[in-house]
Amino acid sequence: MLEASDLMVFYENNLALNNVHIRCDRNQIVGVFGANSAGKSTLMHALSGIVLDMQKKEMMAGGERITVAGSVRYQEKEVMTVSPSRRAKMGIVLCPERRRIFKESTVLENLKIGGYLASPSQARETLAYVFEVFPALSRLKNRIGGFLSGGEQQMLAIGRALMAQPKILLLDEPLLGLSPLMQAMLMRTTREIRDQRKISIIVSEQYARPVFPIVDYAFILENGSAVLEGTREALMDNPDVRSAYFGV
Structure with a gap:
């Protein structure tokens, strides 16, 4: 592949x-x-x-x-x-070293930015999936990225990468x-x-x-x-x- x-x-x-x-x-x-x-x-x-x-x-x-x-x-x-x-x-989608999330944007905004390559239906389905595999992100979806812990930021970085439909x-x-x-x-x-x-x-x-x-x-x-x-x-x-x- x-x-x-x-x-x-x-x-x-x-x-x-x-x-x-x-x-x-x-x-x-x-x-x-x-x-x-x-x-x-x-x-x-x-x-x-x-x-x-x-x-x-x-x-x-x-x-x-x-x-x-x-x-x-x-x-x-x-x-x-x-x-x-x-x-x-x-x-081919990269989830970079040290997360590189948008720290002034919310969790939900970060994920939506990651979905810019997806169709609206793909974005909705993948967003629901990200919240399913990372339930902490669902509870924190309105939290500013810079206030997340390191583990939460890594979950967000992987979720954002998934939104790009790799x-x-x-x-x-x-x-x-x-x-x-x-x-x-x-x-x-x-x-x-x-x-x-x-x-x-x-x-x-x-x-x-x-x-x-x-x-x-x-x-x-x-x-x-x-x-x-x-x-x-x-x-x-x-x-x-x-x-x-x-x-x-």
């Missing part, structure tokens, strides 16, 4: 992604794990097309040169040069700064969303423990390279993975 091959991203002379290959098939949950600066967010930006906007902005401002090479294919079509807005319309949802470090209880709840809900909405999902995370139980396949990034990949079971049986990500 979504596949990147020989993907390379340079920030000036700094190699952020080095010949990365990643694939997510229909109705799969794929994990991308790695330490800080491993290249996880750069990968998500490349898959969603955000890196093209970053490249253009830096070029216009005379900032650092961003170079992108390789291939990104979605439903058998090459989308490497397709803009992020066009990719979103095609169904076929493949990219979750960039959704568990950052959250309690273990909130992390577990969000991962259970992520699996429910895949099962109920038939959405493919790629989750990038530094903390593998809460994510591993829900993934079908995973990739390990180190210094911009994919150094290991496999099914959940195969990686859990790998002593290096257990030592690095589970402390056992």
